[in-house]
Amino acid sequence: MKKMRLGNTDEFLPVIGIGTWGMGGKFEADRSRDQDFVNSLIRAVDLGMTHIDTAEFYGAGHTEEIVGKALKEIGRERVFITSKIWPDHLKLKNAVKSIETTLKKLGTDHVDLYLVHWPSSVITVEETVETMNKLLEKGYTRYIGVSNFSKAQLEEAIKFSEAPIVCDQVRFNIQDRSAEENGLLDFCRKHAVTLTAYSPLNRMEFDFAVKKKLEEIARRRNAIWTQIALAWVVKKGALAIPKATSEKHLKENARAGDLDLSNEDMKYLESTH
Numbered sequence: 001m002k003k004m005r006l007g008n009t010d011e012f013l014p015v016i017g018i019g020t021w022g023m024g025g026k027f028e029a030d031r032s033r034d035q036d037f038v039n040s041l042i043r044a045v046d047l048g049m050t051h052i053d054t055a056e057f058y059g060a061g062h063t064e065e066i067v068g069k070a071l072k073e074i075g076r077e078r079v080f081i082t083s084k085i086w087p088d089h090l091k092l093k094n095a096v097k098s099i100e101t102t103l104k105k106l107g108t109d110h111v112d113l114y115l116v117h118w119p120s121s122v123i124t125v126e127e128t129v130e131t132m133n134k135l136l137e138k139g140y141t142r143y144i145g146v147s148n149f150s151k152a153q154l155e156e157a158i159k160f161s162e163a164p165i166v167c168d169q170v171r172f173n174i175q176d177r178s179a180e181e182n183g184l185l186d187f188c189r190k191h192a193v194t195l196t197a198y199s200p201l202n203r204m205e206f207d208f209a210v211k212k213k214l215e216e217i218a219r220r221r222n223a224i225w226t227q228i229a230l231a232w233v234v235k236k237g238a239l240a241i242p243k244a245t246s247e248k249h250l251k252e253n254a255r256a257g258d259l260d261l262s263n264e265d266m267k268y269l270e271s272t273h
């Protein structure tokens, strides 16, 4: 599994991590398949996807409990954990409550990366960043970052933050290239901010023409088309965090982390005809 540097830090993360949206419920907790998801996470880490992405919002908090259960078996030290704070909780007092609840659920004394899940429409970017810096100072997290921040919002966050903003996690895949089109990807490259691509498989919704191209490159590379979709994200310089549960999907995704697309492959994939 190839690795990629996180921002300007000494940390190198596997190019393919594992997402957890839907594990243990989406907007509400669903406890009916906990052991399946725990097993998926253990398997993901064994296959090299040692970056687990979660959030306090997922499954109304239950997803973090599932990650916590998996961590007990995996061993905390083998995993890089990203979690996210919901924008309603960005006042410092609430933020401390959020991270402490998250840590309790995960069964650890710190996360590795803590992200602002969405920019708040009420709390300014300046106050948001101040809160995140305080959480960092208190040792709740090793790094801080943002998610769903536009280029302008990220620029503002960087301006107000004492500590580096090491990541902006946004939707990015070969079907939805808006992060590239609006200049965010370039901005991240220039400012040593890692762009983490969520929904890197676009939740498996691809136009016929895009899928056909992925299949063609997959045929040439003796790979599977979903692996080409993930390798495309990585070639763009972003980390990918596909969510997968079955053994088949986990294995396929992990192997995508060893693929290196050529410039010619990229040109073909990105051609408009």
Ligand SMILES: NC(=O)c1ccc[n+]([C@@H]2O[C@H](COP(=O)([O-])OP(=O)(O)OC[C@H]3O[C@@H](n4cnc5c(N)ncnc54)[C@H](OP(=O)(O)O)[C@@H]3O)[C@@H](O)[C@H]2O)c1
Residues within 6 Å of the ligand: 018, 019, 020, 021, 022, 053, 054, 117, 147, 148, 169, 170, 197, 198, 199, 200, 201, 202, 203, 204, 226, 241, 242, 243, 244, 245, 246, 248, 249, 250, 252, 253
């Ligand atoms: N920051 C944010 O606001 C935000 C928003 C959305 C997502 N995220 C994060 O990003 C993660 C990934 O995004 P996502 O879950 O939205 O979408 P995604 O990873 O693009 O797609 C997930 C879907 O793809 C399927 N899949 C995975 N690997 C596959 C393979 N090799 N072949 C065929 N199907 C495959 C999964 O099925 P199975 O589960 O059945 O394997 C699941 O249905 C989330 O889980 C979450 O951690 C963050």
